[in-house]
Amino acid sequence: MSDIYHDGSRQLQDEFDTRRLADRLDEAIVQDSILPSDREFIERLDMFFIATVDERGQVNCSYKAGEPGFVRVLDEHTLAFPSYDGNGMYLSMGNILRTRQVGMLFIDFENQKRMRLNGEATLHRDDPLMAEYPEAQFIVRVRAREVFANCPRYIHKMKLVQRSRFVPQQDCPTPVPGWKKGEWVADALPADDPAHDKSREIIDR
Known part of the structure; x- marks a missing residue:
């Protein structure tokens, strides 16, 4: 048995009569x-x-x-x-x-x-x-x-449409998110932030 459960878990397990089930799952899958x-x-x-x-x-x-x-x-x-x-x-x-x-x-x-x-x-x-x-x-x-x-019963079935273009790639400059080009944040960006590089592509999402 692991120590995954605490008093709060046990309180609810007892209220809904799932302590035996919880212990069995702990023994079987954790x-x-x-x-x-x-x-x-x-x-x-x-x-x-x-x-x-x-x-x-x-x-x-x-x-x-x-x-x-x-x-x-x-x-x-x-x-x-x-x-x-x-x-x-x-x-x-x-x-x-x-x-x-x-x-x-x-x-x-x-x-x-x-x-x-x-x-x-x-x-x-x-x-x-x-x-x-x-x-x-x-x-x-x-x-x-x-x-x-x-338990997967409540997982909605979905398919990938497109991965984010912001994920860094080898030998490929990562785009700058549009919010970093706003005037409200311009003076707060780190000195080495890529948003200062005017050659970087800017995309909103």
Whole structure:
């Protein structure tokens, strides 16, 4: 048995008579390692959701995306992904610096499948993987604590139309998001922000 449940979980399990079911699921599907089938699933996806928390218990949830395989499974306990330029707020990454706790949700909408991975994350600015991710600011490594498949019954079936043009590519300048060219933010941009490069393509989305 893992320690995935706390008093709040148990209170609701008892109220709805699901404690036995919850314990059975914990025994049957919750693990602390990434199986080969989990690795195949994770490494073919192009997005995931990540939840983090700060020292005050304030939660943040974010969407991360890249090319298929941008999340790498390094071994049975560890995965890694790049952190690219965003809006400069560093809400998720700042939380990781403080508490290291993350919850990751991987969803394949087309095949209606999902899995969760909870664990402890760290940021690495000189990680060997940096060379493999153009324009990455640093690499996030996650040590898995709980890994488990999730019931897919409520996943809407959707198909990919187009991947974001903002995902960095090797030897291809990344476009500048239109909001960074607004007068309201011009004097607040970092000195090395690509928005200062007048040769960069500007697109709104």
